[in-house]
Amino acid sequence: MALSIAIDTAIKKMKDYALRLIPIAYREDPSVLNTLIKWFLVGLLARLLFMPFAFHGDLLSTYHRSYLLIFEGSLRYLNPHETIQAIALWVISHIVPVKDFLVWSGSTSVSNSFWLGTLDHNNIFSFIFLLKMPYLLFDIAICILFLHLFRNEVKIGTRVFIFWVLNPIVIFSVYVFGRFEVIPIFFILLSLYYIKENNSVASGCLLGISIVSRYYALLLLPLLLIIFFKNWKDRILYTLWTSIPIIILNLITRLYSDSSPSVNFVKSHFIDYVTGMNFIIEENGQILYVFILAYVCILLYIFYKGCNTKPLIEYCSYSTIIFLLFYSTSYFHPHYFVWFIPFLGIFYGYYHDNSIMELHCLQIVCFMFYTFYWGQALASWMIASINPEVLKTMTAPINFIRYFYPGLFLLNVVRSIFSAISIFMVGMILWRLKEAIPNEE
Amino acid sequence: MRNELKPFIVGILCCLVIASLFTAYMYGKGMKTTLMIAQIDYSDPIGGIYGDIEVGQSFVATENNLTRIDVLFVTYDRENSRKILFRLKDQSSAEEITEIIINASEIPTNDYFSFYFDPIPDSKMKTYYFSLSSPESYPENAISIYSSRNNAYIGGSAFINGEKYPGDIAFRTYNTYSGKGFISSFFEKLIKDRLFLILYGLILGTVIFGIITIHGKGLKIKN
Numbered sequence: 185m186a187l188s189i190a191i192d193t194a195i196k197k198m199k200d201y202a203l204r205l206i207p208i209a210y211r212e213d214p215s216v217l218n219t220l221i222k223w224f225l226v227g228l229l230a231r232l233l234f235m236p237f238a239f240h241g242d243l244l245s246t247y248h249r250s251y252l253l254i255f256e257g258s259l260r261y262l263n264p265h266e267t268i269q270a271i272a273l274w275v276i277s278h279i280v281p282v283k284d285f286l287v288w289s290g291s292t293s294v295s296n297s298f299w300l301g302t303l304d305h306n307n308i309f310s311f312i313f314l315l316k317m318p319y320l321l322f323d324i325a326i327c328i329l330f331l332h333l334f335r336n337e338v339k340i341g342t343r344v345f346i347f348w349v350l351n352p353i354v355i356f357s358v359y360v361f362g363r364f365e366v367i368p369i370f371f372i373l374l375s376l377y378y379i380k381e382n383n384s385v386a387s388g389c390l391l392g393i394s395i396v397s398r399y400y401a402l403l404l405l406p407l408l409l410i411i412f413f414k415n416w417k418d419r420i421l422y423t424l425w426t427s428i429p430i431i432i433l434n435l436i437t438r439l440y441s442d443s444s445p446s447v448n449f450v451k452s453h454f455i456d457y458v459t460g461m462n463f464i465i466e467e468n469g470q471i472l473y474v475f476i477l478a479y480v481c482i483l484l485y486i487f488y489k490g491c492n493t494k495p496l497i498e499y500c501s502y503s504t505i506i507f508l509l510f511y512s513t514s515y516f517h518p519h520y521f522v523w524f525i526p527f528l529g530i531f532y533g534y535y536h537d538n539s540i541m542e543l544h545c546l547q548i549v550c551f552m553f554y555t556f557y558w559g560q561a562l563a564s565w566m567i568a569s570i571n572p573e574v575l576k577t578m579t580a581p582i583n584f585i586r587y588f589y590p591g592l593f594l595l596n597v598v599r600s601i602f603s604a605i606s607i608f609m610v611g612m613i614l615w616r617l618k619e620a621i622p623n624e625e
Numbered sequence: 626m627r628n629e630l631k632p633f634i635v636g637i638l639c640c641l642v643i644a645s646l647f648t649a650y651m652y653g654k655g656m657k658t659t660l661m662i663a664q665i666d667y668s669d670p671i672g673g674i675y676g677d678i679e680v681g682q683s684f685v686a687t688e689n690n691l692t693r694i695d696v697l698f699v700t701y702d703r704e705n706s707r708k709i710l711f712r713l714k715d716q717s718s719a720e721e722i723t724e725i726i727i728n729a730s731e732i733p734t735n736d737y738f739s740f741y742f743d744p745i746p747d748s749k750m751k752t753y754y755f756s757l758s759s760p761e762s763y764p765e766n767a768i769s770i771y772s773s774r775n776n777a778y779i780g781g782s783a784f785i786n787g788e789k790y791p792g793d794i795a796f797r798t799y800n801t802y803s804g805k806g807f808i809s810s811f812f813e814k815l816i817k818d819r820l821f822l823i824l825y826g827l828i829l830g831t832v833i834f835g836i837i838t839i840h841g842k843g844l845k846i847k848n
Contacts, residue, residue: 306817549639577799
């Protein structure tokens with residue numbers, strides 16, 4: 185009897201504590217709180233269903249680097265996401281034999297044969313589930329952060345929250361593919377939260393952390409400087425705060441290893457991707473890069489147009505535009521598609537534009553076909569832990585399409601449609617921004 | 626709020642329906658296959674397949690329900706455009722089981738191409754022979770097949786125009802797999818990690834119970 189009372193009290197206390205994480209404006213209305221918790225649980229269920237059964241070899245590669253960091257002291261892998269994963273890995277190593285899954289020689293990227301070889305292991309489900317646990321925690325933190333970003337704008341916050349929680353791209357990138365994208369996204373959003381709270385130091389440092397974790401966050405820095413700061417002094421100061429984590433990490437890794445994040449950035453494929461679509465102007469080597477051209481045009485437009493009564497909304501809208509331009513003009517790995525989801529969510533939450541939502545749904549359909557470019561690796565192999573014998577040998581979707589139609593041609597057609605939708609969305613967002621900002625609350 | 630998010634939820638449902646239909650269609654079309662034989666030792670192309678040249682390979686099926694044969698083609702990085710003839714025979718009875726005609730342009734560059742046919746129920750321990758020919762092709766517009774230099778596959782041999790070839794063609798054979806077997810094998814694997822199964826079941830159960838409770842009764846909150 186006494187035990188059941190104690191358990192009951194503990195559950196009540198936990199519930200109260202968990203609810204305290206939600207801003208008071210959301211707690212005041214039981215129907216809003218009800219909606220939030222219900223959709224959160226639905227989203228959580230979708231995540232849990234994929235967590236132990238689906239993953240791409242990249243999940244093993246990134247955790248292999250974390251393994252080298254924590255168990256072999258290889259400081260070249262000291263960056264935010266691999267450090268967080270390393271801490272998680274230390275805990276997991278007491279539950280599951282991590283060496284069986286994460287130790288190989290040569291390149292830090294896992295080979296297909298090693299990846300497929302791990303699928304027969306008896307502990308594969310628990311291991312994959314545990315590897316994704318840190319991602320789930322960051323994912324939940326992002327949900328709470330959305331509510332705090334719109335602390336007094338309940339309708340907007342609720343819409344953004346549900347958009348994130350139910351978004352299939354988030355579920356695919358993080359829980360099916362198994363990528364760490366939620367970690368840099370969390371730091372980007374936290375930086376946004378602090379800038380809204382007028383704390384430039386914390387905001388700048390957090391953006392710096394996200395840049396070290398994922399280089400794409402660098403694209404957001406000029407946008408943020410133009411929209412949130414009115415004078416050059418503040419802009420330079422913010423850039424300095426942003427560069428602090430980058431400098432510290434460069435110094436540490438330079439001192440203790442032969443590589444550094446900045447060198448890695450210059451060498452990274454991301455640069456090749458954003459410059460992939462280009463026009464040769466002259467045979468002496470002059471090339472025009474389409475994405476860079478569009479990106480700078482957007483920056484100049486914002487700079488000379490001037491802003492803004494709602495800088496947060498403008499920032500998120502223009503960030504969405506930049507990512508849409510990136511997706512439509514550049515080669516990108518499927519999990520990169522989650523990068524723009526928080527910004528699109530905020531845009532949608534604020535403007536409540538259903539046509540944007542319809543276009544996003546069309547994007548998702550095209551995106552399904554886009555993943556076919558990667559053959560079996562992004563099809564049956566990702567869920568092959570369920571039944572390796574059958575799923576490892578299943579034909580790739582593109583090979584199947586080939587029986588009816590030239591597969592690659594069809595994929596390229598769908599890719600073009602995807603780009604067209606993305607460019608059209610850019611136009612719609614710009615058009616929306618020209619209109620007066622609605623007053624929701 | 627429910628009405629406001631309607632387009633989003635409808636969109637997600639549409640995506641899920643499309644994905645499910647696609648998967649079901651793929652399965653329905655005999656994609657539910659599992660590997661039977663894999664002769665993946667290869668070094669050079671066996672030579673152009675054109676005119677009267679016929680290249681073949683014999684093998685012994687190790688399972689019933691033989692339904693698919695993959696062949697590793699060489700396209701010589703050019704656009705070949707003539708018809709390719711694939712024939713499968715039961716070697717003991719010399720009975721032709723299937724004949725499939727494809728265009729050389731459909732063949733991916735240096736990759737496997739799969740030939741599907743109706744499952745052969747009693748294929749186990751029988752010797753089969755598949756062959757490829759292309760009477761319309763000529764040396765500048767012909768594909769080839771990768772092969773090994775030595776006898777890499779002991780269950781059969783490669784042939785060129787009926788003459789035994791010292792190596793073997795790079796090929797894979799598949800048989801169909803029952804849905805019941807697929808599910809039971811998944812559960813067998815899941816049961817091996819018993820502690821995880823219990824904890825995972827508890828977590829899932831709690832979340833589902835939470836959804837049902839909130840949906841049915843609503844949440845009682847003290848402000």
